[in-house]
Amino acid sequence: MSKPLPLPRDWTSTWLSLFVASAMGFLASLGVVVSVGADRLADSWTSELAARATVIVPAPSGQERVTPEQLAAVVEVITRTPGVAGARALSQAEMAALVSPWLGDDEGVIGDLPLPHLIDVVMTGEDPRTEARLRQALSEAAPLAELDAHGRWIDRLRPASEQVRQLAFTALGLVGLASALVVALACSAGLSAQIAVVDVLKLIGAQDRYISRIFTRRFRWLVLIGSGIGVALAVLMLMGARIFGMETAGTVESVAPLLPTLEPTPLLLGLLALVPILFALIATLAARISVRWTLRRREG
Amino acid sequence: MIQFSGTGLRYRQGTQALRGVNLDIEAGSLHFLTGPSGAGKSTFLRLLYFALRPTSGKLTIFGEDTNKISRVEIARLRRRIGVVFQDFQLLDHMTVFDNVALPLIVAGRREHEYRANVLEMLEWVKLSHKVDAKPPFLSGGEKQRVGIARAMVSVPDLILADEPTGSVDPEMGERIMALFREMHRLGNTVIIATHDLEMVRRSGAPVLRIEDGTVARYGPGGRASLPPPPGAIAEGATR
Ligand SMILES: Nc1ncnc2c1ncn2[C@@H]1O[C@H](COP(=O)(O)OP(=O)(O)O)[C@@H](O)[C@H]1O
Numbered sequence: 001m002s003k004p005l006p007l008p009r010d011w012t013s014t015w016l017s018l019f020v021a022s023a024m025g026f027l028a029s030l031g032v033v034v035s036v037g038a039d040r041l042a043d044s045w046t047s048e049l050a051a052r053a054t055v056i057v058p059a060p061s062g063q064e065r066v067t068p069e070q071l072a073a074v075v076e077v078i079t080r081t082p083g084v085a086g087a088r089a090l091s092q093a094e095m096a097a098l099v100s101p102w103l104g105d106d107e108g109v110i111g112d113l114p115l116p117h118l119i120d121v122v123m124t125g126e127d128p129r130t131e132a133r134l135r136q137a138l139s140e141a142a143p144l145a146e147l148d149a150h151g152r153w154i155d156r157l158r159p160a161s162e163q164v165r166q167l168a169f170t171a172l173g174l175v176g177l178a179s180a181l182v183v184a185l186a187c188s189a190g191l192s193a194q195i196a197v198v199d200v201l202k203l204i205g206a207q208d209r210y211i212s213r214i215f216t217r218r219f220r221w222l223v224l225i226g227s228g229i230g231v232a233l234a235v236l237m238l239m240g241a242r243i244f245g246m247e248t249a250g251t252v253e254s255v256a257p258l259l260p261t262l263e264p265t266p267l268l269l270g271l272l273a274l275v276p277i278l279f280a281l282i283a284t285l286a287a288r289i290s291v292r293w294t295l296r297r298r299e300g
Numbered sequence: 301m302i303q304f305s306g307t308g309l310r311y312r313q314g315t316q317a318l319r320g321v322n323l324d325i326e327a328g329s330l331h332f333l334t335g336p337s338g339a340g341k342s343t344f345l346r347l348l349y350f351a352l353r354p355t356s357g358k359l360t361i362f363g364e365d366t367n368k369i370s371r372v373e374i375a376r377l378r379r380r381i382g383v384v385f386q387d388f389q390l391l392d393h394m395t396v397f398d399n400v401a402l403p404l405i406v407a408g409r410r411e412h413e414y415r416a417n418v419l420e421m422l423e424w425v426k427l428s429h430k431v432d433a434k435p436p437f438l439s440g441g442e443k444q445r446v447g448i449a450r451a452m453v454s455v456p457d458l459i460l461a462d463e464p465t466g467s468v469d470p471e472m473g474e475r476i477m478a479l480f481r482e483m484h485r486l487g488n489t490v491i492i493a494t495h496d497l498e499m500v501r502r503s504g505a506p507v508l509r510i511e512d513g514t515v516a517r518y519g520p521g522g523r524a525s526l527p528p529p530p531g532a533i534a535e536g537a538t539r
Pocket residue numbers: 311312313315317335336337338339340341342343344
C-alpha cells in the first residue's frame with residue numbers, strides 16, 4: 001500500500017464513535033464481570049455444597065441429650081467411611097450462633113433446649129458413592145442419625161445459577177449486537193458526511209475495497225480506543241467498589257462466601273482485554289458492510 | 301476504441317439528452333465536442349467515464365460493453381481515463397500536490413515514484429507556487445488547472461475534458477491546449493468539450509457536434525465539411 005489517504009476531519013462521527021464505543025465497552029466489561037462472577041458463584045455454591053454434608057444426631061428416646069461419648073462414636077463412624085475427609089461436631093457456641101436469628105443470643109435458653117447435635121462432614125470430592133456409604137454406615141451404627149447430603153439444595157441451585165449465567169451471557173450478546181449496529185450507523189453517518197470525497201475517489205478509479213479500507217481503518221481505531229477507555233473506566237470503578245465494600249460494612253463479611261469475588265484473576269483480566277479487540281473486530285466488520293452498502297446504493 | 305451504436309440516454313427526470321448516437325472514435329484521435337449549452341456535451345462525456353449507463357442502444361469502450369461491465373472493471377478502466385470535470389471535483393482537505401497525485405495514490409503508487417511527475421505537471425499549468433495550497437483558497441482558474449494536471453498526470457489512454465478552458469485567460473488556454481496536443485502526440489485519445497469555436501477552428505481537429513440529442517462528425521478541420529454556419533454553432537443560437 002502507498003501512503004494512507006487522509007480523510008477530512010469529521011468531529012461529529014469521531015466523537016459519536018468514541019463515546020458510543022466507550023459506553024459499550026463499559027457495559028460489556030460489566031457484562032463480563034457479572035458473567036464470570038455468576039459462573040464462579042454457581043461453581044462455588046455447588047462444589048461447596050456438594051463436598052459437604054450434615055449429619056443430624058437427635059437425642060435417643062428417653063434421654064435428655066446425646067452424650068459426648070455417643071456423639072464421638074458417630075463422628076468416628078463417619079470419619080472411617082471411605083470418601084470422607086473429616087467430620088466435626090459443632091460446638092455449643094456454634095449451635096447457638098446458628099439458631100440465634102430465631103432464638104436470640106441467650107445461651108441459657110439454648111442450653112435448655114433439646115437441640116439435636118450437628119456434625120459437619122467434609123468429603124474428599126463430589127462422589128455419589130460416598131453418600132451411599134455414609135448412609136449405610138450410619139444406619140448400622142446410629143439408626144437415629146440423619147444424613148442431610150445437600151443434594152436437594154444443589155438440585156435447586158443448579159438451575160438458578162444456570163439462569164444467572166444465561167442472563168449474563170444474553171446481556172453480553174445484546175451489548176455486542178447493539179454496539180455493532182451503532183458503529184455501523186456512525187460509520188454510515190460519517191460516510192454520508194464525506195460522500196463528496198467518496199464520489200471523487202470513485203471517479204478517479206478507486207475500487208470499493210480501497211474506499212472501504214480508508215473508512216474501516218478510521219472506525220477500527222476509534223472503536224478500539226473508545227472501548228479501551230470504557231473497559232478501563234469499568235475496571236477502575238469495580239476496584240473502587242470492592243475496596244469500598246470491604247472497608248465499611250462488617251455485614252459483608254458474613255455473606256462474602258456467597259458473593260462473586262472480583263479478584264483480578266488472569267481469566268477475568270484476559271476476558272476484559274479481549275473486549276476492545278472484539279469491539280474493534282465488530283467495528284471493522286460493521287464499517288465494511290456499511291461502506292459497501294452505501295457505495296452500491298449510490299450507483300444503482 | 302469507442303463505439304456508439306444506437307446509443308441513447310434518458311435522465312430519470314425524463315430529459316432525453318442523447319438519442320440514437322452512432323459513432324466510432326478511433327484510438328489516438330483528438331476531437332472537439334461542441335454544441336449549444338444544454339445540448340448534451342457533459343452527458344456524452346459522462347457516458348464515457350461510466351458515470352452514466354446508456355438507457356438504450358449500446359456503448360463499447362476499450363472493447364467493454366458498458367451495459368455488462370462490473371463495478372470492479374469500471375474502477376480498473378477509469379484508471380486509464382483522465383477526466384477534467386466541468387466542476388473540477390477536487391478534494392478540499394488535501395493539498396494541490398496530493399490532489400494532482402490522487403490517481404496515482406489510488407492506483408497504489410508511492411510518492412517517490414510520482415513526485416517528479418506531479419511537480420512537472422504543476423509547472424506546466426503554472427501552479428508550482430501553490431503546491432501546498434488547498435482548493436478552497438484557489439481561484440476558479442487555478443482549480444481548473446489543478447483538475448487538468450490531475451487528469452493528465454498518469455498519462456491516461458483516454459482524456460476527456462469538459463470545458464477545460466472555461467475559467468482561464470486566453471494565454472493559459474493556449475498553454476492548456478498545447479498540453480492536450482502533447483497528450484495526443486504521445487498516442488493518447490483526447491476528447492475536449494468546448495464552446496470556444498475560435499479555439500476549435502484554430503486547432504483544425506475534427507469536431508463532434510451535438511444537436512437535438514444526436515452527434516455528427518465534421519472535419520478534420522477541412523472547409524469542405526465545416527463550417528456549420530457560425531451562427532448555428534454559437535452558444536445558444538439554435539434554441
Ligand atoms: N443530472 C441530470 N438530471 C436530469 N437532467 C439532466 C442532468 N444533467 C443534465 N441534464 C439535462 O440533459 C441535457 C443535456 O445536459 P448537458 O449534458 O449538461 O449539456 P451540456 O454539457 O452540453 O451543456 C440538458 O437538457 C440538461 O438539462
